[in-house]
Amino acid sequence: MSADLLHEADANQARASDPKASAWVSANAGTGKTEVLVKRTLRLLLDGARPESILCLTYTKTAAAEMQNRLLKELAAWATMPAAELQTKLAKLMGRPPEDQDLSGARRLFARALEARGGLKIHTIHGFCERLLQRFPLESAVTPHFTVLDDRDAALLKRSAFDTVVARAAEDRNSMLGRALDTIITVAGEEYFRQVVDTVLGKRAELDRMAAYHDGLTEWAEAEGAALKQLFGVAEDTEDALVAELASVLSDSEIDAALSAFASFGSTTDDARTEEGLRGAKGSTGEARAAALKAAFLTADGNPRARVVSAASRRTRRNLPRHWPPPEPRGRTRH
Template sequence: MTDASEEIQLTEEQEDALVQGRNVAITAGAGTGKTTTLTERYVTILADNPSLTPENIVTITFTRKAAAELTERVREEVYDRLEAVDSPEAYHRWRNVLDDLEDGYVHTIHAFCTRLLRERAVEAPVPLGFDVLDEDGAATLQREVVTEFLERNQDDDDVALLGQLWGRDQLVDVLAGLLDERPQSEAVLEEWREAEVDDYVDICWEVVCGVNTGNV
């Protein structure tokens, strides 16, 4: 079986990232070979550890597209290994790896956690038919919660005042937007919780009207 580094020209830093038995952090810009390096590291782990299968390696990506790309790159590399084998044992090894790739753990963090929960449905305290909430679903649910809150508290004086100032639909947009930026929203709330009315009026003029009240 040929060495993978002979097929793909790796830089010294990329070669260093293939060394086993230690953690490696790779920081680089787009198009600099991170996926190539990760592919080589993945295949090198399998080459150096004959008892391992793709199911023994957890690989987490940021996006589904990246997970699919990495899986395909690994598959291509395994095909190359199959073509270069020099013994029946080596062929059997890489043939099994190829067959097991679809069972490998190359996922986004959400997909990885979802798979673990589905594979261990008995132990996991979640409904069997659960699904992962995507961004669109989260936004819809968030607006539903805000709308229900406003309806439930429509007789509250503060809620009624906000409704008069903004209108119901725009108020829902504003509150949902604040929830989207919750850490920042809470920081601003804490900063202005004990502010004087004059301070608040001044900042409103500066932000909304672009007027520096100190020069008026």
């Protein structure tokens, strides 16, 4: 049975390497895909294709180098191989006995490949696209003679640009950038802020689409916020009204009742987390109270906690507020 499988695999590879066939090969790693591409390229060369007219694209530089090395190694071997051995190799590759012109042509292919203008065209997809842009910069609307940054240089340039913009914002605190910086430094540290900026830079295409959706308005961010409020059913509410609603899901008296109920039993992880949030909310107002209540009832991802209180606390519902847990405020998903 194994012999039959091997024979079938060889037959499939032979069909895929035939230049006259349009083939799509899908297989696991290490099963011979690169070998098929090498054989197909060799057969194209044997059929008279010019080396510089053949394009092979790979995903990685390693794969491109491996394919080129295999091709050149095989062609170099053909140049000096005994006639009988070369005839056997070509017959197996071509699926027919080679003619004299096939043998003589095969011996010249190594020199033709080396002399080909630009060498063998075996590139990564990124490398090939870079070469196209380098050759047609004006048509592609890119700067001529550009270079591609590596990851290290790109990171250094982004850090330098970040520092420059922050310094400019700090010099003029009344500018738009200055006001934005004042807001950011109250809620995030420098490194976290850098991470946020890197994430935003990685989503530039999406942000451009958002801006275009709002007809390029300078205040497109506010327009996007309004669209989200419309989606969550709170379009008519101001930010202050939404915060006030979030902060009022429990009154101080209800919080006191809940804390009293927790004090009647031993503390569990669920109770302790909820109690901490309630204590933070009591006596607070506005955004601080809303944030404390959010920590009590929602996970770090903003989803409802699976269990707000322990089973023992649940059995004492008469000591807890009448509606426990409190109902979800409108627009909860927004937070």
